[in-house]
Amino acid sequence: MIPRKIIKRDGRVVDFDEERIINAIYKAALAVGGQDRRLASRLANQVTALLAEKFVDRLPTVEDVQDLVEKVLIENGHARTAKAYILYRQQHAEWRDFRHLLVNVQEMVQGYLDGQDWRINENSNMNYSLQGLNNHIIAAVSSRYWLEKVYPPAIREAHERGDIHIHDLGLLAPYCCGWDLADLLESGFAGVGQKVESAPPRHFRTALGQIANFFYTLQGEAAGAQAFSSFDTYLAPFIRYDGLDYREVKQALQEFIFNLNVPTRVGFQTPFVNLTMDVVVPQVLASEPVIIGGERREECYGDFQQEMDWLNMAFCEVMMAGDARGRIFTFPIPTYNITPDFPWETPVADKIMAMTAKYGIPYFANFINSDLKPEDVRSMCLFPEEDILVKENGIIRKLTIGELFELYKGQQLDHEWFEVDNHVEALSLNPRSGKLEWVKIKRLLKVTDRAVVHITTKDGKTMRVSPNHLVAVYTKDGITTKKACDISAGDFLLVMRDGSKVLNQETEFVSKELAWFIGLFVADGNYLYDSRENWKKRHRGIQINFNEKQQALIEKTKTVVRRLLNYDMKFIHDPRYENSLRGYIYSSDFARTLEEKYQVHKYGSLPEWIWSVSPEIILSFIEGFFEGDGYTVGKEIHINDQRLAEELNLLLQLVGISTTYIVKQNSQVIRIQHVLGRGARGDRVIRDKLHNNIPEFLVEQKYIRSEDGSILYQCYGCKTVGFSTIDRWGITTEKIEWLRNADFAVVEVAVSTLEQLDYDQVFYDIELSKNHYFVHSQGNITHNCCRLRLDNRELKKRGGGLFGANPLTGSIGVVTINLPRLGYLSKNKEEFFAGLKARMDLAKESLLLKRNILEKLTEQGLYPYSRFYLRQVKERFGRYWENHFNTIGIVGMHEALLNFIGKGINTREGRGLALEILDFMRSVLATYQVETGQLFNLEATPAEGTSYRLARLDRRLYPDIITSGTKEPYYTNSTHLPVGYTDDVFTALEHQDELQLKYTGGTVFHAYLGERVTDTATCRRFLQTVMHNFRLPYFTITPTFSICPEHGYLSGEQWTCPACGWETEVWSRIVGYYRPVKNWNKGKQEEFRERRSFRPVTGGGE
Secondary structure, X not given: OOOOEEEOOOOOEEEOOHHHHHHHHHHHHHHOOOOOHHHHHHHHHHHHHHHHHHOOOOOOEHHHHHHHHHHHHHHOOOHHHHHHHHHHHHHHHHHHHHHHHHHHHHHHHHHHHOOOOHHHHOOOOOOOOHHHHHHHHHHHHHHHHHHHHHOOHHHHHHHHHOOEEEOOOOOOOOOEEEEOHHHXXXXXXXXXXXXXXXXXXXXXXXXXXXXXXXXXXXXXXXXXXXXEOOHHHHHHHHHHHHOOOHHHHHHHHHHHHHHHOOOOEOOOEOOOEEEEEOOOXXXXXXXXXXXXXXXXXXXXXXXXXXXXXXXXXXXXXXXXXXXXXXXXXXXXXXXXXXXXXXXXXXXXXXXXXXXXXXXXOOEEEEOOOOOOOOXXXXXXOEOOOOEEEEEEOOEEEEEEHHHHHHHHEEEEOOOOEEEEOOOOEEEXXXXXXXXXXXXXXXXXXXXXXXXXXXXXXXXXXXXXXXXXXXXXXXXXXXXXXXXXXHOOOOOEEEEEOOOHHHOOOOOOOOOHHHHHHHHHHHHHEEEEEOOOHHHOOOEEEEEEEEEOOOHHHHHHHHHHHHHHHOOOOEEEEOOOOOOEEEEEEOOHHHHHHHHHHOOOOOOOOOOHHHHOOOHHHHHHHHHHHHHHHEEOOOOEEEEOOHHHHHHHHHHHHHOOOOEEEEEOOOOEEEEEOOOEEEOOOOOEEEOOOHHHEEEHHHOOOOEEEOOOOOEEEEOOOOXXXXXXXXXXXXXXXXXXXXHHOOOEEXXXXXXXXXXXXXXXXXXXXXXXXXXXXXXXXXXXXEEOOOOOOOOOOOOOOOOOHHHOOOXXXXXXXXXXEEHHHHHHHOOOHHHHHHHHHHHHHHHHHHHHHHHHHHHHHHHHOOOHHHHHHOHHHHHHHOOOOOOEEEEEEEEOHHHHHHHHHOOOOOOHHHHHHHHHHHHHHHHHHHHHHHHHOOOEEEEOOOOOOHHHHHHHHHHHHOOOOOOEOOOOOEOOEOOOOOOOXXXXXXXXXXXXXXXXXXXXXXXOEEEEEOOOOOOHHHHHHHHHHHHHHOOOOEEEEEEOEEEEOOOEEEEXXXXXXXXXXXXXXXXXXXXXXXXXXHHOOHHHHHHHHHOOOEOOXXXXXX
């Protein structure tokens, strides 16, 4: 039946008119010289017939009709006409888009001028102004570019539908950036051609001026926060060098803070600035030479604590005073690191507490009781005597890491990091391929610590590392890392299984026969020296000890010596021992050549060349050694020489011979792993060798039944499963085969102990140019330490909380998952998690696309200052934004639970499911990191505008969906409690503590108070209580206050001044920063109306 109606592009339903199809085909034919309108009519009839066939139960759209016209033209052989029609269709589409854009621009401008568009207040840091209008228009154009040019339809539609929210579409830029203040002080504000350049600052005011210019300029190249760490530490020396007094320091800081709060940024905004304050010079910087005028001076930062105290007190006083009317300075937002040695009872702490009690300005980072560690990045090192294999100019050497440091350290970068002299490589594991590779060492690190961790695996491999050294661990998610101090028995660590493919394949420093003989000599030989007094160190020859029953070995040795030296060995029976036979080679030249040229020693180390020859030569050496000193049954070597035993053990693994290393009281045993074992009845059975076992969690099929239902095989309760079992039952998987073919094996930890020291122990580490996993000690594989790189396998916390404040890191973008809609649409858990994974996959794809675009545009110079100040990252990793995270966040967990299970996050069931959802997301993000080699993190999205936009969309699409808000809908931020749930801050803290630990990006607990804290002592006690009793990483005290244009600061929420009756500005923290409530969007204003403030704090839980 011919369709009677058709759906237009704007959604209107109109009458179907075949004549319009005829006209469109005829116009396309005319464009290529056609004249036959009757043919156009016949072709249109075919289109109509296809419409009748395909659209029986639904109406066709205009696009459906046009698709069928193209199909009919091509199938009837009218390719030229089809091409003309396609071109006609494209031109009309472009014209429609252009007309739509013109209409949109008119509506955008008028909507902004009339104040009708809610997005005017989406960002409360932006005021209604001409610059605000300009930004409104530019943001709309940029948003369309991202959605229609960059992102594929699936991502665009997911954002527009509201399944996900892609943040900061209004700017073609990254999200938040932490910068390196030391780099600015050394380089000055410069680096961009044809722009004014400033030399490195020599004075305090100059440094502050360059920092202000830096923030304004770099804010123009990013959407979110701009941050510096250790602000007080780095600037304190300028105060003494300038000879400033306290009044002058305060005046300079007042000028700086006023400058930062002038709304000259595009959109009539101020730059969003975060400064991390150390308060006490951190150990990592205490002995580092200060930077003045771009040069390192003799004094160290630890010498300037007094000036640092002045800076912090003056900063607090300026922030407390506010502007001319007593308004708060919104920026910079200071973050204070609360460490175990934080100086609570000092004038500096008093000022910080007074500022917090009145305005609630600072963020506090919990380094006392959370999993944040201020110096993790520097404490990941090896004991000096741990071995490492390196390669230089084709020569492979085995050194201790301490020897490596002394041999190759170059220019000192700071008090811990050193450049590397010469091109030297370390043996590295590629975590994506599972293969060993030689990778360039970029830098060397030397630090001290007062603890050491001893780790031994079940194959006897041991290593000694600092507590925070990252150890490679194999889990269900593949290769990840754990700190050494967190390693426990039963963890699966990585050890080298076979390095033969990375050895020099054709190097023949010695022949196979000589290598065999040297192996035999090291096992059972001795040098003979002249016994005369004046000739005691003169070689006479060599001796090798045999068992008289080893006739085959004796004959082989005689043959080899005859071929090598044209010499017949002499043999003497040793009467002291039964079956003992001594073989002699009386050749001083051969003995001297063996010791001096070939570096063959009876005790201590193996010859240096052994590491650099081909696997064939090494195997010949090993064969000689075993024939001389190896037990035939079980293939064991017993040696009373620890250094020699450790080197031999490492050598065996290099050529693919799996070993177990056993240390006894008076000897070391190297046992070749074999397949013979002892069964339950004491009989000999075939078992997989240790390195051919894999973790049970990799086996997907846990049991197999026979036809009669009996169990043929099951692995429940097993920690590992052997490859032979997997092959026997045909239960392999892709992951298992990947591990089988890898150059490493996974072995359980037998014991791990932490030893506290009463002295500063030196540790060393390396930084690799890629991969970041390296082989050391006895074949162990751990993560290197990176000066800039954060981590590339472990799901790691981004430093700096919401602001990405750590140097040279941040986030390239944020995508938030709309959890309430997912909860509303899902019928069961399986459906919920499948939907969550699908949305996360879209978020991942959008972030990777954005990363590639940003990298390309940075190369092209679109962000010239970012390109300059990220140059160090580019030099080390080949990409500018390598250290910036891909951030995925959530909104509305509370409402999602209400829609899904009918219970909110404030219930035991709801909180439990919320934790399960966060764990699932963390697992997915860890998988993304392994798959892409990029950094991902999970954020408690601040959701200033997102919480309102998504709730409005959902209310329109699903009228019965549960949202928060009465007059206006909104979603509760991330996994927070509903804003009106409790007025007891400690109830809220206990609920949130475990939830907030799950996030690896920005997350914070805001203690919303109805009014200022009564005094600094109360504020101090309250903060101490929180930091010592809760683990959440970031915390604020957030009092509400009001500002009267006549009387200034008023405590609490007072919409009119009690003294004069004038209308006031009520201020509170909207997500991360303070703004007047009247500037907030309607959704956030509704949230403020429903919020219950916490009862006044007293400094402890009640």
